[in-house]
Amino acid sequence: MARKYATLKDISEKTGLAITTVSKALRNHPDISARTKKVVQEAAEEMGYIKNFSASQLKRNKSNTIGVVLSDSSNPFFAEFMAGLESEAFTQGYKLIRMNSEGEQEREEQAIKTLIQYRVDGLVIFPLQEEIRKYQKYGITRNGVLIGWSKEEGIIDCVYTEEFKGMYMATNHLIETGRREILFLDNFLYKTGYYGRRFEGYKKAIMDNGIEYKEENHLINANLEKQHRIYEGYAAIKEAIESGKKFDGLVCFNDLLAYGAIKALHEKKIRIPEDVGIVGYDDLEFSMMVYPSLSSVNYSKFNWGELALQTLLERLANPDFPLRKIIIDVELNIRESSLKK
Template sequence: MAVTMNDVARAAGVSLKTVSNVINNYEFIRPTTKQRVLDAIDELGYETNLTARSLRSGKTSMLGLVLADLSIPFYAELASDIMKAAWARGYRVLVEQSGNEADHERAALQGQFRSLTDGLLFIPLALDAEQIIQAAGAKPLVLLGEFVQDPRLDMVLIQNHQAAAAVTSHLLAAGRRRIAVLGANDGDTTGSNGLRLSGYRAALAAAGVEYDPALVVGCDWRRDGGADAIARLLDSGVAFDAVFGLNDALALGALHELLVRGKDVPGEVAVAGFDDIDEARFASPSLTTVAPGRTEIAERAVELLIERIESKDAVLKVQQPEAAFELRVRQSAP
């Protein structure tokens, strides 16, 4: 069996509790005793049983991360950053894939998963704020991604409106006037889709360009969603000289479909996205997009969640910090 504190204690000729004190850096231990214990630990190859510690202390030092699917590049990259940030602060991350289904999201919020984690980072896609608050209970929770917005919930915000406006303005400045938007429906006002659409509209308005609902095409935020959407748009005969994909994956899908159909990008049609996933830089042509501050988001979210977990006093003010964004101009929309 595994070596326990008891074995170490016996080997070092001290009490079990002294071993515990050494391990937890208790201040008042005679250096000689400490050394004796450390030697015994070394010799026996002792390792603390984290399960036992968790049970006794009530802390698991694990953060839950609930997202749709790791095969979606933006989530994978975000998860990677989150894990690094958590690791640096002594926490591990347990990932749960919701597959974008309400049942799975709910299960992750209230299920047994919770008892394994000290708090949850949650990228909601299917549940709304009310459902989240209901399901989550009192457990520390920080939201990311902003499909949901609510003054009662901690979350790290992306500047959806401003960043989308920046992308749109860039396209307008390059002389584009008929900018198609993929990934939202006319009339959306909430969620990332609504906020990004409103940024788009604000930029149009500022440039005195009329908004045309026919240019707004809803679709899944995935590569094939973007490809489908652009195909529908082309088939419908609506004229456009630029495409703004509300995330990179669908922008890249659209880009692919445009090239397959023989369109010249950026000559005939400029293409821009949102997220700045690694892939965007190496697409051909490389994709103009906006970096929403992924690493900053990861770090702020982890920090915020850990602050919540470690603060004893329950009444912390709700925080909703915003990450800085940055336009990345590349070949697809110079």
């Protein structure tokens, strides 16, 4: 049997007041006296009344809901980003609906379509697609923001960090501390235009310092368990060591891969940072707690979330404004894992 929800009519019958009066009282309308509001609110509380947003959405053609498409629900990075997004959404009177693509492009597009079916007002998208032009048919130019950089111009507002700069700094730091044979541990997002900038930063730093770039030093985790980033890092570095690969530096696409790499190095009795220096990316809270503490590229995930929602709401209010690219700067937090040899 379908659940029966309390309605305005039910409250009207219980209080003996007109439905219009009940509706106004629940909206704190100035036409309604404080006494009447109190009677209505107490009755609504007693009956478990919850406003039917679907009905009001149909009337206003506005849901005050934002859809969010994440790429990897297992990564704690998204918890910090979502905290900022949710904080700003609450402040602005919006609700969030979150969906995860889990690293699959088909699921990403299906998530976007599902959220639009629920008529969210706008979309925040962490992209997997190399090309997002295919999403133009869903109107994302006027109601979306991309968390990342796109090769394609004139499609959607973008809010992103300096990926190239961050990984260039990380790699250059290892070189400055005496490392020459530096691996780059990449993940399943390596093909996207935005996240591919991290690899480009690594490669440029290697070449700018007169070190030969070796393709075999680009380790890609594209076919391992998508839900276990730490295990991917562990498995990749364990395999590299067992295959006889020699290296004295390691930069990782993110901190989770670095945690796994640290475990593999510990198991093989390879000292950090004496034998191998390591730098991660994202500077998660755990990075201060692992042993040795992990050097990492840092930026405020919370502020990024806030800025993403602010950018989206500005777009919804001004759909014809020129498209924007908003860049968040990064810095390198140096800890024990990459100290000088």
